[in-house]
Amino acid sequence: MLNISEHNREAWNRMAARGCQWTLPVESDVIHSASSGEWGIRLTATKFVPRTWFPEPGKRILCLASGGGQQGPILAAAGYDVTVFDLSESQLEKDRFVAERDGLHLRLEQGDMRDLSRFAGESFDCVFHPVSNCYIPSVQPVWKEAFRVLTAGGILLSGFNNPIVYLFDVEAEEAGRLEVSYSIPYSDLTSLPKPLLDQFMENGDPVVFGHSLEDLLQGQMDAGFVLAGMYEDTMGGRRMLDPYISTYMATKALKLG
Template identity: 55%
Template sequence: MSQTTEHNSKAWDKKVEDGVRYTQSITHETIEKARSGEWTIGVTADRQVPRNWFPESLKGVKVLCLASGGGQQGPVLAATGAEVTVFDLSEKQLQQDERVADQEGLDLKTVKGEMTDLSVFADETFDLIVHPVANVFIENVRPVWKEAARVLKNKGTLISGFMNPVLYLFDAEKEDEGKLEVAHTIPYSALEEEEVIEGETLEFGHTLEDQLQGQTDAGFVIAGIYEDDFGGERTIDHHIKTMIATRAVKLKL
């Protein structure tokens, strides 16, 4: 793993210990609903992915939950009958998935690794990849799209969430005070800040060209898109949507 990934791996382990929002596993009730066919998942903070972005039935569908530990998307999809592998950089996030799977009797695999390197998987292994907002934690996003395309079968689907880079224009401390003050440029790198704080994630604001054209350059056709925010929790939510979700289909030309 790169130094950035090692740092973020430890930071996410700490987030699990602290019980932050994106490390909190789903409930037994959610699993029971999924088993009966009533389910949704999110790849951004607030909105749920449209049901028609998924196959009508997920039974037997091979799903990779990419950078998706935390006991959230993976267990829901496993409860629908999908063959799920959860891949994440954080051991403790993966343990959340394992704990839910054990408690609920779900067949679910976990693999620890860096999202830019999926060499543990053979070409054209999966039918579907679910990739929640996570590529903010890597320096270069294009390898993620290339690896996703490699491990997806032809006409397989990639559902991903990512940040609109406009979020990273503003001073975070000022925003907490209700003020939007431009302080950075895009692309944004936390490594350019004065200090790296142990236990806090390093984040990167990628250009929309790398996020969108990066997918098409990797062999995807973007078939769906929507925007989202933090549900009104942040000052910027009142001005612009800062998250994007896409549905992309791999097509061999």
């Protein structure tokens, strides 16, 4: 059987080597601006998270599945106590590079987002979790672990795909057509025809999963959270659906005392 965690770790290492959008470390001027109070980071593709969603500087933030030298270093420069947790060692190296270049203090931890057992309960005041749960077959472990490691009054900030993006045939969309071919929940492993799946695996692409809105939203509430905010975003023109519907979502959830 495929070890999904190991496969996706290697895939993200390759993506980091190729320099995809989410693996490019921020420049020093971005860090300098953040240290002066001018900063913004994204849970999704284009929109900045409202600053009112964050706790005050000095609080402990876990950047969950958030390596790449972007969000973690900016938050550290803005005055937060930051731990970056990511499956890919290459992504964590991007954070280490920025921290050493700009004199930042970051704790870097490698692991699977579904298992935060190395952290005691109530270790963090905020969990920042940008779009990444599409790389695991079930999101419930992430919500439960995030709830456990947050303090009472803690904040979970999450970004994820609108499941509608997984309905359409990939090859047809690349050819300029939208053809409904798959159902939700979606899995590359069981939804794709074997020749296309074999091609993806040969290319070393990450294995992707599309979760239901019930799992993404009600799943947070089932874990104990109260949803306190949300917004939608597009993929910045990277999908044919972008002119018609937002294809990303972001939520703010609270662990009440």
